[in-house]
Amino acid sequence: MARDDDSIIKVRGLKKSFGTHVVHEGLDLDVRRGEIIGIVGGSGTGKSVLLQQIVGLLKPDAGRIEVFGESVRDTSPDEYRRLRRRWGVMFQDGALFSSLTVRQNVEAPMREQLHLPDDLRETLAGIKVRMVGLPENAQDKYPSELSGGMRKRAGFARAIALDPEIVFLDEPTAGLDPIGAAAFDRLIGQLQSALGLTVFMVTHDLDSLHAICDRVAVLAEKRVLAVGTMAEMLKIDHPWVREYFHGPRARAALGPDATDEVG
Amino acid sequence: MTVSDGTLAFSGDLGIDSVAGLPHDLGDASRIDISDVGHLDTAGAWFVLDCKRRLRRQDEIPVEGASWAQRQILDAVSQNMPPEDSPPPQRAGLAERIERFGRATVGFARIAVELTGFLGQVVATMGGIVMHPRRLRITSLVHHMQDTGLNAVPIVVLMSFLIGVVLAFQGAAQLRQFGAEVFVVDLIAIAVLRELGILLTAIIVAGRSGSAFTAAIGSMKMREEVDAMRTLGLDPIAILVVPRVLALMLMLPVLGFLADVAGLLGGAMMAWIELGVSPAVFQSRLVANTDVWHFLVGIIKAPFFALIVGVIGCYEGLKVGGNADSLGRLTSTSVVVAIFMVIVVDAIFSIFFAIVGV
């Protein structure tokens, strides 16, 4: 298991409820520096809520969340701002600012956090837009003029605008066609190794899990039920986990051998 | 960043925070050395590669001393450098501004044409409903009549009452100088009945219901409900537009009438307090001196204003595209255009009534 010092994100005893509806209780999770971790779980098990708590958009009821060894909850606004610069978040469907062009969207965090000359900022934003594989003519388009896949790429470009150490991705390949999703997986993998990113990825896409995730964390019963590599997941004996990793879709994604050897 | 022996050497952290401050003068180097660089991010990598590009000679200039991670970043960035000959993104010049102005003008003309077409469609659909009254969606019509009519009564009445008060107060101040206080009745009657009552009601309704039409239809458009209707063989104009426009056309005259009454009451009250014109005097002078045509001129305009507000509100709603931004923009456009058109049409009516002499 991870030594404490190489976990970049550390969640301990997290509790979160909305009214009487308890979403997380006693949730622990470690994310190691430089890995791609995939978070899976049924719809409504609180994957997005977990992500939002880690990045400080939601306040946990109890528990500790440390990112870069600092508690996200107990920071002063100034420290939080410094901390926030070191991660990037990509929301489901990109959450781009619809009144800004793609490049302006990528410039937005730079404009907010740094004082750069205009032309330098535009150049750097342009590089990020190209890096995520958007064509040159997409730079000055508005989000509504892009396809869903392009919007996701643009959202990813905005998430990596400030060269973060961690990127949080909420269902990055949901709603993409299989080719687009595979391309997006490759893109995440490439940029992860080029920029040395740690990637925290909520996903339902078994192909992504298989193709790029170093480890998988399963969210069920209000906590992280299991963490490990795909191979380890296949050996876990829990109804939901079995159903998930041994179902017909899993078989298709992983190939029959992978599921049969334990099944 | 130093140059010595033909080597451009960088040291320290090279990142997005530091590149802006680095000098642009490179001197003359044939090698780039980054072995002393600590942290390198994409901005730093871009700067190194940009130096390399600007130093370009016959042969490639090597970048030396990069660690494995730095090499990865340099490679990733070098594949995505801005095209070399691209001029820096330009600020809008004069020619461009003129062009934009021209485009906006043509765009405005195009909107006018489209709007007229849409108006035709709505009127044709309404005509069809007159022929086949059973096609009218009664429930929807009544709902919108309540929404746009009944619920607007308090604000319309209050505003009109206050306008009457203000008119009487200001008019009194002026008329008193001539000892012609009693003409305040004519002033209020003509101003409220002929123009202000209905004009201000139309403006309030444009802000209240026109914008609501755009927002409601626009968000349906955004969620593809309108397209779904079309594929199910339902006509969005008959279902969404006609009940709204018709409700407005029925209710605006009523609201206008209430506004007239409230305006006169406000004026009468102020005339009494400020000038001592008793309600009885006010009433008899109103009845004796004010042609009923003043009232009719106001009310005749109401359905036309309603048509304008309703049609523009629905039209802008149906124009909403896929994003939240266009919904907001078109909602405000709808209100602005509707108010503008109401005032233009009011002016045209003034000319018309002046010509026919009422």
Ligand SMILES: Nc1ncnc2c1ncn2[C@@H]1O[C@H](COP(=O)(O)OP(=O)(O)O)[C@@H](O)[C@H]1O
């Ligand atoms: N702001 C909120 N207020 C109340 N309940 C919420 C809120 N956000 C999420 N929830 C609830 O928390 C649960 C987990 O939601 P979420 O994290 O979005 O699920 P998912 O795992 O599909 O991303 C759901 O049952 C949802 O209804």
Ligand SMILES: [Mg+2]
């Ligand atoms: Mg979610």
